[in-house]
Amino acid sequence: MEIRPSQAGPQEERLEGKTQHQDGGVSSNSHAPLPVDQPAQPESSLQQSKSVVVTVSDPRGLHLRSGRDVVRTASQFQAQITAANLSRNSNAVDLKSILQLMQLQARQGHNLQLAASGPDADAAIEALCSLF
Amino acid sequence: MISLVIVSHSAKLAAGVHELAAQMAGDQVGISQAGGLSDDGEQLGTDAFRIRSAIEEVWCEDGVLLLMDLGSSVMSAEMALEMLPEQQRQNCLLSNAPLVEGAIVAALHASLGEPLQAVNAVAEAALSTPKLAGTG
Numbered sequence: 001m002e003i004r005p006s007q008a009g010p011q012e013e014r015l016e017g018k019t020q021h022q023d024g025g026v027s028s029n030s031h032a033p034l035p036v037d038q039p040a041q042p043e044s045s046l047q048q049s050k051s052v053v054v055t056v057s058d059p060r061g062l063h064l065r066s067g068r069d070v071v072r073t074a075s076q077f078q079a080q081i082t083a084a085n086l087s088r089n090s091n092a093v094d095l096k097s098i099l100q101l102m103q104l105q106a107r108q109g110h111n112l113q114l115a116a117s118g119p120d121a122d123a124a125i126e127a128l129c130s131l132f
Numbered sequence: 133m134i135s136l137v138i139v140s141h142s143a144k145l146a147a148g149v150h151e152l153a154a155q156m157a158g159d160q161v162g163i164s165q166a167g168g169l170s171d172d173g174e175q176l177g178t179d180a181f182r183i184r185s186a187i188e189e190v191w192c193e194d195g196v197l198l199l200m201d202l203g204s205s206v207m208s209a210e211m212a213l214e215m216l217p218e219q220q221r222q223n224c225l226l227s228n229a230p231l232v233e234g235a236i237v238a239a240l241h242a243s244l245g246e247p248l249q250a251v252n253a254v255a256e257a258a259l260s261t262p263k264l265a266g267t268g
Contacts, residue, residue: 068156075244098156098240099233100263112243123228 002008048079053113054132062106062132064098070131071098073087079118081128086111095128134242134251135162135190139183139200139209141176143168148170149199149232153239161242162190166212178205183212194249195223197238201231205217213267225252233258 056062062070074081074095082092083101087110093100095114106112112132116124136153140146146167153163165187170186187196198209213221216267225248229236234255241251 050248064152064236065155072244091166097257097261101261103261105199105264108159 017108025086047117047119049115049117050121050125051113051115052125052129053111054129056106056108056110056112056132058132059108061110062101062102062104062112067098067101070101070128071096073127073131074124075117077118077120077123077124077127079116079121081114081116081124083115084113086113090124133160133162133192134197134205134248135164135181135192136229136235136238137186137198138165138167139178139186139205140167140183140231141203143171143173143207145223145231149157149171149235149240152232153235156236157239157243161239162178163191163239164189164208164210178208180208183209186247187212187216187220187222190205191223193223195225197242197248197255198224198226199229199231199238200226201236223241223248225249227252227255229255229258232243233261233263236260246263258268 058066081095083095083104084090084092085104085106087107088105090104092113093103093113095101104112114125114128116122118124138146138149138153141150143169146165149196164186166179166183166268167173169179169182169184171177171230183198187198188237191240200206209226213226215225216224229237229238229252237252237258238255241254
C-alpha cells in the first residue's frame with residue numbers, strides 16, 4: 001500500500017470543493033450526496049477534514065469482499081467519507097455505500113482519493129488506509 | 133438484528149444469492165431461502181408455502197426483509213405473508229430492491245445492526261445506482 005498526503009489542507013471545509021479542485025472540476029455525482037453547507041452547524045474546532053490518496057494493492061482490485069470491509073469500517077465513523085478513482089477520473093462516491101464503492105471499478109494500481117469530513121475524519125482516514 | 137429471506141424461481145439462484153449475502157453479512161444475520169418448487173432445484177417456480185417456511189425459519193422481532201426476483205415471486209411472497217399470524221406478518225417487509233444487489237446491500241447493512249426500514253431503504257437505492265460509473 002502506498003499512501004500520500006494530498007494537497008488538500010485541513011482548512012478546506014467541504015469535500016465537494018476539494019474534489020473539484022483536485023480533479024479539475026468534476027461534477028458531483030448525483031448518487032453520492034456530498035456535504036453541503038449546513039447553516040445550522042456552527043464553526044467548530046471539532047470539524048476535521050482530511051484527504052489522502054491510496055493505491056489499490058489487491059491483484060483482484062477492490063472487490064465485493066474487500067469493499068464490504070471498507071464499508072464496515074467507514075460506517076463506524078460519523079464523518080462523511082467519499083472516494084474518487086483518480087485513475088478513472090471518476091466522481092467521488094459515498095464510501096459507506098457498497099454499490100457506490102463498486103462503481104469505482106478500482107483495479108490493482110489505481111489511485112483512489114479518500115476524503116473525510118466530520119468530527120472523526122482523521123481517525124476514519126487512518127482506519128481506512130490500511131484496507132487498500 | 134433483522135433477518136433476510138431470498139425468494140427466487142430457481143433454487144440454484146436462491147442458493148447462490150444466499151451464498152453472496154452470507155459472505156457480506158458474516159454469521160450474524162439470519163438468512164433463509166425459498167427457491168423453486170422442489171429442493172433438488174429441478175422444478176422452477178415459486179411456492180407460497182415454501183416462502184412461509186423460509187420466513188418462519190429466520191423470523192425475529194427485529195423484522196424480516198424479503199428479497200424476490202420478480203413476477204410470481206412477488207405474488208407468492210404476498211401470499212406467504214397472508215398465511216402468517218398477524219403478529220409475525222407485521223414484522224415482515226417485501227423489498228422492491230433488485231434481488232442480487234438488494235441482497236448484498238441488505239446483508240451488509242443488516243449486519244451493521246440497522247433497523248428493517250433503513251436496511252430496505254439502502255437496498256432499494258440499488259434501483260437508482262448503475263453498476264457502470266458515469267451512466268444513468
